[in-house]
Amino acid sequence: MTTDVRDQFSRPLQDLRISIMDRCNFRCTYCMPKEIFGDDYVFLPEEELLSFDEITRAAEQFAALGVKKIRLTGGEPLLRKDVPELIASLREIEGIEDIALTTNAVMLPKQAKPLYEAGLERVNVSLDALHIDVFQEMSGRKTSPNAVLRGIDAAVEAGLGVKVNMVVRKGVNDEEVIPMARYCKEKGLNLRFIEFMDVGQTNGWDFSQVVSKKELLERVSQIAPLEALERNYFGEVASRYRYRDSDVEVGFISSVTETFCGSCTRARLSADGKLFTCLFSEEGSDLRSIIRDGATDGQIRDWIQGVWGKRDDRYSELRTEESARNRRKIEMSYIGG
Known part of the structure; x- marks a missing residue:
């Protein structure tokens, strides 16, 4: 009999991020800088991607x-065809209480309603600036932020919950912090500020470009007083606050200045079936081969449990300028957020 992983480890496995596509409509400087991933970049062939049936079977285990x-x-999950069909399948899995999707929102005007009807509960939308020049500098493309804002409006109209994620990079888009906070407060949208992290090898990270949670909190408090909120669950990564004059929340994800490795409960599955136990991993474990080699459900569970049980990830706690430069890490575009 398989022992419940929650009985064995102080960091229970309770949150799964599944990358279903390895390419974005536009590439942000955070994960896919244009000087590295040009228009001729070769992405995964379809046969290397986990099928929807394989994803659902893995999710069941x-x-x-x-x-x-x-x-x-x-990447951008909505570039994958028939995503509502996958969501409907995942919705049927016993024990799954919450299904969300991270997107750049460009395709939401057409897809928000089918996604909601299939059982999607909310979307996390990446938006790093409202000013078009800053937005384009962060994205590395000529896309307008209005395309993202239209997608957000479509999601709200369809009934989806919306969280906006803003990666803040000093000297690039930090002047957008107050405008973004004001916009989200006026629209009733929960906003998450994310410290600029050294994910992957290509985003040009160094500590001098990090705007800390402390500084961000001080800036946002200029709009209206904030009050701290209790964590919703063990392993929640955002420190959450609420404006005292409304129900709108602001969160801060501080992987650099206030690490949370000790309470991490997230596993990540790449589009080609590699299992990662940390966002800053150097390599993953091949779940796709286990599935395609004919393993039973019990064998798949035992394999997952074995990988998770051996995890000793503490990268954010141990990070130094030197380790950030020298350690080879997977790209955000491959593993997802």
Whole structure:
């Protein structure tokens, strides 16, 4: 009999991020800088991607081991055809309580309603600036932020919950912090500020470009007084606050200045079936081969449990300028957020 992983480890497995596509509509400087990933970049062939049936089967085994939350990511997950069909399948899995999707929102005007009807509960939208020049500098493309804002409006109209994620990079888009906070407060949208992290090898990270949670909190408090909120669950990564004059929340994800490795409950599954136990991993474990080699459900659960049980990830706690430069890490575009 398979022992419940939650009984063995202080960091339970309860949150699964599944990348279903390895390419974005536009590439942000955070994960896919244009000077590295040009228009001729070769992406994964379709046969190397996990099929929807394989994703659902894997998710069933994760759920049996305690996973309650699934978020679909990319690249841009909405570039994958028939995503509502996958969401409907995931919705049927016993134990899954929350299904979300991370997107750049460009395709939401057409897809928000079918996604909601299939059972999607919310979307996390990446938006790093409202000013078009800053937005384009962060994205590395000529896309307008209005395309993202239209997608957000479509999601709200369809009934989806919306969280806006803003990666803040000093000297690039930090002057957009107050305008973004004001916009989200006026629209009733929960906003998450994310410290600029050294994910992958190509985003040009150094510590001098990090705007800390402390500084961000001080800036946002200029709009209206904030009050701290209790964590919703063990392993929640955002420190959450609420404006005292409204129900709108602001969160801060501080992987650099206030690390949370000790309470991390997230596993990540890449589009080609590699299992990662940390966002800053150097390599993953090949779940796709286990599935395609004919493993039973029990064997898949035992394999997942074995990988998770051996995890000793503490990268954010141990990070130094030197390790950030020298350690080879997977790209955000491959593993998702």
